[in-house]
Amino acid sequence: MSKSGRRDFLYGLGAAAAVAPFWSVLGTRAQTNIPKRLLIVFTPNGTIQKEWFPDGGETDFRFRRILKPLEPFRDRLLIFKGLDMVSGKSGPGDDHQKGIGHLLTGTELLAGDVKGGCEPCAPVSWSGGISLDQHVANHISSDRKFRSLELGVQPDNIEHVWTRMSYRGASQPLPPRRDPYLVYQDVFGDLKLDPAEREKRRALGQSVLDFAREDFAALRSQLGSEDRARLDAHTESLADIERRLGAVSVGAQCDPQGQGNRIDIGRVANYPAVGRLQMDILVQAFACDLTRVGSLMWTNSVGDRPAPWLDISEGHHSLSHTANTSADSKEKLIRVNHWYAEQFAYLLGQLDAIREGSGTMLDNTLVLWGNELGDGDDHKLTDVPFLLAGNVDGYFRTGRYFQYSNRPHNDLLATIANAMGAPGNTFGKKEFNTGLMNELRA
Amino acid sequence: MLYRCTTPRRLVGCCLWAFCAGGCTGVIDTQGSENDDVLQAASLRCDNKDAVGASSLRRLTRTQYNHVVRDLLGDTRAIATAFAPDENTDGFFVGAFVSPALASQYFDAAESLAQEADLSQILPCDLNQADEACAARFIDQFGRRAYRRPLRQPERERLLTLHRGSAGAGFENAIRLVIRATLSSPHFLYHVEPTPAESSDGDVVPMDSFAMASRISFMLWSSSPDDELLDAAASGELDTAEGVATHVRRMLDDERARDGVLDLVRQWFGVADLVALEKDSSVYPAFSQDIARTLLRSFDAFVEEVIWSGDGSLNTLLTGAFAWVNEDIAPWFGVDDVRGPELVRVELPPDRYAGLLTHPAVLAAAAKHDQSDPIRRGLFVREKILCQHLPTPPDDVDLTVSEVKPGASTRERFAAHTADAACAGCHQLIDPIGFAFEQFDGVGRWRDTDQGQPVDASGSLTNTQGSDVTVDGARELAEALAENPEVQQCAARQFFRFAMQRVEANDDGCSVAASFEKFADTGFNIRELVVAVSQSRAFLHRQVSK
Structure with missing residues (x-):
């Protein structure tokens, strides 16, 4: 499946060689200053905690069934038990809504004039603050072609709180991009342009942006404060577009290969293939240094895709609600989550395959894997499965398993922000923090 | 726990919950009165005749964008369909927030639309004899349509400057740049509704004449005003209620009114995304994307007939026993003597069918991928047809899919909600409505049996402002609803x-x-x-x- 998916989409190395001259025209940077990157992976519907959390202690832990595929990366991981979304006790929304909305923001959901929920769900709007990835992006990626890349694997194509985990700010959800074919064009497509053509396009685009900006500024002065905030978010995006138009320096290991055929991103059977393509793109976007912050959303909160490639015909979310009453459901959920661990291992493997400095790209990348719930059956926001991979150039001492008791996940978010060079003792709403996790440090 | 429910495989703006305990009264009382507080949408109370609710700044929705550029440039193949999705306010899509992804999609769309525009169709002069006077005329005409109001002097100047500045690349390229800039402006992308500078926060003021024109045209056409409406705005015709009514009537008769009204009715009845609906092919091998597309055309044809050539009544919309079918979807209506791909009008058995409420597009959308769904259908009636809101189920409710079991009817499998006291409060409000649709399967086809058992479609409609009624089947339910x-x-x-x-x-x-x-x-x-x-x-x- 994985191989055919890749062939569907990315040509072999021959094609990459053919475009190589253009890279050199643009100039690759010498590998003196290796950047840090943050990558966030989400999988839905909680997990089977008994098979997710390892046995044993901090350093002698042993994987149980679900995380087995991560064995090759055992020494590169920090695994956590006892992290709760304490914020989930506050604010509007049901547990799925809070789980996904609080996951990266560490703050409550808002009420608002647009509904962020399914129709009969609690009438919430969006999260009330910036998400970790965007906060970090503001610090380490704002001069890149893309401040960040939000990619998704068949998330429902609809604006509601279940389908969004990244926020530019309060009530500013970022939709994950769904089609790897289009993402590829957008991210890598113009790298092949020759400099004269690129400059021509840049100049035209710039004149359009300049024109639009004047209109945005004039319109802004006529609006009320709430509308002004919305328009400002749009104006800020114009700066992102402007940066994208400019010349980009690409990373030394940049090798996005060619673009293959488009595949149907809606078909359930293509779910694994779409996932691989999106992971490949994220890894290459890092290697090309086109962004330093990315995220990958496997479906969305309450995602209900079946897994025919595992001979599982029931939807994931539906299964999750019989985990504690049906042995058959439980077994299937273990297999689904085990499969997600395999995908996560693939991603780590791809990062680890790229040499960088004296190590690999994985050594300079922090990968966070999270979920909107702990136990999927009873919808609890306690013991949410979190793990980190990568040590961010020696910042963390990895290969350890930490077992806390009711520690707020805000502490993890704040700790990650610090590791990535975005200082601060808290993240999200202050009252949900108890302090940085300095015990993770090397 | 036995609560059974599901989220549909494809979440089209809605999920299906089991409603237990939550905010509904635990056990419904015989009068149903306790639940009335929970259920009834805020009644239509008129307290302050002068007051008007606040409107937020809206951008074009994807549907509006598609229609607007079609009317500006000709067709352009529904470019906005690939944009980031729109927000949802109680069932209708609106354009609220512009994410970085959407901003970038706007920017790219403006570039490709400008590049591909057929200038011969929109330039006021021959491309070979083009000069600056032609450019100025174009800017005025195109700008007025794109911004839905006349350009202000500084705007005209700036567009002309942009044109002059790039005239070195040829007249045509310079015009394309003007188009691109116009399509990138917030005056194109947003519904700007100016208010007088001297007004204060909270004042209620008459609509700006041109913004009024846009309200009318986006309501009726899901698109920009035509030249006639903009002329009317300019001459002050839209500054009176009578003037507005005159143009609304004129525009309702225009072909384009189908765009707006169908957009509305499709969203109202939950079929806007019907073409994306997936069904389990092992259960419903006859269902396909082509069938979904044809069912949607059939839905549209029914609405068009009722509103534009029929009696126009809500009652007919909800109870009319006729349909538009071709040979592909004729079996969906139990009709077998229709041939050919064209939709033709057929009469349906009036004891079975009732307008949009039994249209297969609606009932297929309000169903699971492998079975019917009384809860979803009951909720659809409560939320969309009665405008009532139900509370959410508790967080820890078991929302498990109720799996199809040979020999067990859907009704039997769903009986747990109303049998369990914790669930009964809400589900007595939902299920008796949903069960009345049991004569229609998961893709909206009539059935006499379910898993080998005769269908029991008895139900009731209670807790509304109308009198309580018991019904047998969707037809009787629809008749009660139509008069409620x-x-x-x-x-x-x-x-x-x-x-x-x-x-x-x-x-x-x-x-x-x-x-x-x-x-x-x-x-x-x-x-x-x-x-x-x-x-x-x-x-x-x-x-x-x-």
Whole structure:
């Protein structure tokens, strides 16, 4: 499946060689200053905690069934038990809504004039603050072609709180991009342009942006404060577009290969293939240094895709609600989550395959894997499965398993922000923090 | 726990919950009165005739963008369909927030639309004899259509400057740049509704004439005003309610009114995304994307007939026993003598079918991928047809899919909700409505048996402003709904929400009530409802926000 998916989409190395001259025209940077990157992976519907959390202690832990595929990366991981979304006790929304909305923001959901929920769900709007990835992006990626890349694997194509985990700010959800074919064009497509053509396009685009900006500024002065905030978010995006138009320096290991055929991103059977393509793109976007912050959303909160490639015909979310009453459901959920661990291992493997400095790209990348719930059956926001991979150039001492008791996940978010060079003792709403996790440090 | 429910495989703006305990009274009392507080949408109370709810800044929705560029440039193949999705306010899509992804999609779309525009169709002069005077004329004409108002002098100057600055690349390229800049402006992308500079926060002021034109055209056409409407705005015709009514009637007769009204009715009945609907092919091998597309055309044809050539009544919309079918979907209606790909009108058995409420597009959308779904159908009626809201189920409720079991009817498998006291409170409000649709399977086809058992489609409609009724089947349910005052009020609300691109607020009570009264006076004629909404104070005014 994985191989055919890749062939569907990315040509072999021959094609990459053919475009190589253009890279050199643009100039690759010498590998003196290796950047840090943050990558966030989400999988839905909680997990089977008994098979997710390892046995044993901090350093002698042993994987149980679900995380087995991560064995090759055992020494590169920090695994956590006892992290709760304490914020989930506050604010509007049901547990799925809070789980996904609080996951990266560490703050409550808002009420608002647009509904962020399914129709009969609690009438919430969006999260009330910036998400970790965007906060970090503001610090380490704002001069890149893309401040960040939000990619998704068949998330429902609809604006509601279940389908969004990244926020530019309060009530500013970022939709994950769904089609790897289009993402590829957008991210890598113009790298092949020759400099004269690129400059021509840049100049035209710039004149359009300049024109639009004047209109945005004039319109802004006529609006009320709430509308002004919305328009400002749009104006800020114009700066992102402007940066994208400019010349980009690409990373030394940049090798996005060619673009293959488009595949149907809606078909359930293509779910694994779409996932691989999106992971490949994220890894290459890092290697090309086109962004330093990315995220990958496997479906969305309450995602209900079946897994025919595992001979599982029931939807994931539906299964999750019989985990504690049906042995058959439980077994299937273990297999689904085990499969997600395999995908996560693939991603780590791809990062680890790229040499960088004296190590690999994985050594300079922090990968966070999270979920909107702990136990999927009873919808609890306690013991949410979190793990980190990568040590961010020696910042963390990895290969350890930490077992806390009711520690707020805000502490993890704040700790990650610090590791990535975005200082601060808290993240999200202050009252949900108890302090940085300095015990993770090397 | 035995609560059974599911989220549909494809979440189309809605999930299916088991409603247990939550906010509904644990056990419904015989009168149902305790639940009335929970259920009934804020009644149409008119407290302050002058008040008007606040409107937020809206951008074009994807549907509007598609129609707008079609009218500006010709077709352009629904480019916005690939944009980031729109937000949802109680069932209708609106454009609220522009994410970085959407901003970038706007930027790219402007570039490709400008590049591919057929200039011969939109330039006021021959491309070979083009000069600056031609460019200036083009800027005025195109700008007025794109911004839905005349350009202001500085805007005209800036576009001309842009044109001059790139004239070195040839007249044609310079015009394309002007188009691109125009399509990137917030005056194109947003519904800008100016208010007088000297007004204060909270004031209610008459709509700006050109913004009025846009409200009318986006309500009716889901697109920009035509030149005639902009002329009317310029001459002050839209500054009176009568002037607005005249143009609303004119535009309702225009072919383009199908765009707006069908957009509304499709969203109202939950079929806007029907083509993306997936069904389990092992259970429903006959269902396909092509069938879904044809069912949607059939849905549209029914609505068009009722509103434009039929009696226009809400009652017919909800109970009319006829349909438009071709040979592909004829079996969906139990019709077997239709040949060919064209839709033709057929009469249906009036004891089985009832307008949109039994249209297979609606019932296939309100179903699971492998079976019918009484809960979803019951909720659809409560939420969309009665405008009632139910509370969410508790967080820890078991929402497990109720799996199809040979020999066990859907009704039997769903009986747990109403049998369990914790669930009964809400589910007694939902299930008896949903069960009445059991004669229609998961893709909306008539059935006499379910898993080998005769279908039991008995149900009831309670806890509404109308009298409680017991019904046998969807037809009887539809008849009760069509005459129910809460359903009639709900229709008025839905048209108000679509027209205003927001949910009604308390301050809109008088506007909705006034629309409803006129609707009632005309025997619940939908065309007259459209006119009535356009005559409401909320539609003709705007609350100032500073």
